[in-house]
Amino acid sequence: MNNHYDLFPTFCTVDITKIRQKMKYSIVILFSLLVFSSCLNRPNATDQLKPNMVFILTDDQAWNVLGKDGRYEFMKTPNLDRLSREGLVFENAFVTTSLCSPSRACFMTGSYAHTNGVYINESSDPDPNVPFLPKVLQDAGYETAFFGKWHMKPGAEPREGFDYWLIFDGQGQYLNPPLNENGRDFIEEGYMTDILTQYVIRWLEKPKEKPFCLFLWHKAVHAPFTPAPRDSAAFPDALIPEYENWYDDMEDKPEWLRRGWVYGVHNKKWKDSEGKPVPDKIDPRPWDPKNPKWMNYLRAMLAVDKSMGDIRNSLEELNILDNTVLVFGSDNGYFLGSHQRGDKRLMYEESLRIPLIIRYPEMIKAGTKNSELVLNIDVAPTRIELAGAEVPGEMQGASFVPLLKNEVVDWRESFLYEYFQEPYAPGFVTVAGVRNKRYKYIEGPDMINDINELYDLKTDPGEMHNLINSPAYQSIKSEMISELKRLKIETGYFDPEVYKE
Incomplete structure (x- = not known):
């Protein structure tokens, strides 16, 4: 059969067979380039088996300040409630020292304060001789990033163990905060919780060659209790229920x-x-159901819940949500009027008990609850085991991976x-x-x-x-x-x- 067709005058005759071959080769090359380009933005085959990790930590959040717990019926936290439904809720999660800096060091080192060297808020960074979670994860092939409140050694300069760094010095401020990005100081206009969330999402959207571990440690809801401007008038008719142990003489x-x-x-x-x-x-003093300080504390939680929803949506849009270990917790609890107190520090339940929720459908059955005693010093060894690395023997916490799998194990x-x-x-x-x-x-x-x-x-x-x-x-x-x-x-x-x- 003649493959030459006189579609135009004879000087424009076309060899269809050659064109088909060229098109075939072009498609193969184009497909190969697309695959190669895709591989540049993804971890290698071995690293793809490792989960990404996102660890969101609030500051001074009482364990029951979530919509799902029902104590504050007027306060809705739909995104955190969804996280609870889709993951595992630890009903007996505690910190080993109820204070900002020591607790954060415990999360990062898997060791008690008397071991990691961060005893009080006036301490330095953790002892460099103690295993440090971000460094262990880097050595295991992870890209690491930290956003928010560091609050250990004074100063905002970058710390070893992080590939990306965006923090504020000390307690920072809610509105128009000074920030430090990888050593560069600047002021960002806006509300702190929203700003940190926006930076997190931008970082997530950048191409990744490795699995990642991201820490978002909010300033909220630490004093001075300051809600996002959009939430400053929330709950106009709400009444805060009195704590049963308010009248502690x-x-x-x-x-x-x-x-x-x-x-x-x-x-x-x-x-x-x-x-x-x-x-x-x-x-005893009279209970004030409209206490403006406590109201602003609860209002500030609304931006935290929105942040969780925005980050979850970003992970879903990037098609990495289900391969991400998503953890939500607090650095310590808080007295929202119980025992006639604010603050934390004491060894009463409101102070040392924290919310701790984990979503990872590869391992966790949705809607699971666990009542074992888990601690902030358990988080680092757990993350290291999930990363497929060896947990340093010096860590004093225990990996709760078996609890994530709902296995029956001997526990503390x-x-x-x-x-x-x-x-x-x-x-x-x-x-x-x-x-x-x-x-x-x-x-x-x-x-x-x-x-x-x-x-x-x-x-x-x-x-x-x-x-x-x-x-x-x-x-x-x-x-x-x-x-x-x-x-x-x-x-x-x-x-x-x-x-x-």
């Missing part, structure tokens, strides 16, 4: 707690109160809590304690006419009745004291004397 609690409550816990006020009379109990029955007195707020004295699934024992410094604390969390979840001198609980008291001693020995606990001054 502290009569059976240590004297140092009442002294700090009456005279103040901060430096000069605490020092000036030395030798002054301390009342046997505290008179108790844990050590520690808090070290710091110059900023010496009215919060050094304490160590132990909590198991039912009881809590808190041991303060040796003081004249002072007592330690023992609580039965089953019969007294609000920790209103100190059982330290109850005849019926003396055997429990002895067991808890022994357990505290065991944990101190096991973890190499010591009280750094320099911070007592």
